[in-house]
Amino acid sequence: MPGSPDSTAEPPGRWAAEELVEHRRGKLHPAVARTREAVRGVLSELPPGTTVLVACSGGTDSLALAAATAFEAPKLKLRAGAVIVDHGLQADSAQTAEIAAGQCRSLGLDPVQVRAVEVGSEGGPEGAARVARYDALRDAADEFGADFVLLAHTRDDQAETVLLGLARGSGARSLAGMAAVAGLLRRPFLELPRATTAAACVASGLRPWHDPHNDDPQFTRVRVRHEVLPVLEGALGPGVVEALARTAGLLRADADALDMLAAEVAETAVRRTDGEVHCDVGTLESQPDAVRTRVLRQAALEAGCRATDLTAGHVAAVDALVTGWRGQRWIDLPQGIRAARRGGFIVLGPDVTG
Known part of the structure; x- marks a missing residue:
């Protein structure tokens, strides 16, 4: 299509010599x-001999990532493999996973492993599947001695994540979306549109699997993708996805700076004893709201709350124990955690009472 990102006469960016000739x-x-x-930009920072794994479902984005990694890794003297997580949520999921594994092997990735997981129910279907998937990826990295796992999230995924965070009202960290680098995880495609990965698969003769869940409106992300974003594009004009992704990047820089300040405060304000987390009220009440609430949110996570379930409303209720204390009893938080004010401290844990 004329004017599309994949039809330019001379693509921008760095080119390997053989690619420029081609x-x-x-x-x-x-x-x-x-x-x-995009993959080269991530892998070129790694020392020779490093092992990386591609998280591949066989879908368009992850198959494009697998192909690019298989091409780039050997040139950088890296070992590249793939992990296919079988969530067991569809009747033919095992067969689909094996097909994806075969595609990864045909690309030259090694080792390639299918890992079957059991998806629970806590946190909703999407959240539970995500928890199971990331646990499996960490286990695979440990087994194969991988230093990094590459994920195929695109700019479109980032825009969807920002909108989901906005709907939850979870604050700047949630609106900051997904990080390009997060511990073990690397996301090389965060600045690429989904259209580019689809075009790459077509051009490379790859045959991606289409997950029927990606069209199922029972999933919130699917509704955002197929209903919300098109409405925004129609009302506001093209460029909404790019703007949301750009906003995520800006907010991430701000959130990182505030998190650093909160971590410094937590060093003196927070202590952990006997399965409980204690936050000093005297230290916290003098802090700016943005710092204080971050300290309290992190304390709730350390006490046992899951990040996907802990909302801004929960944190605000705990914060009221610091800034609006009127003798309230405890605050109920996710995963059976409670927060209560006791003897000049906000105490968080499973059996806390005021």
């Missing part, structure tokens, strides 16, 4: 070049 001969599709460039 492109000028008309052999290398711009979308393939962009996926390789």
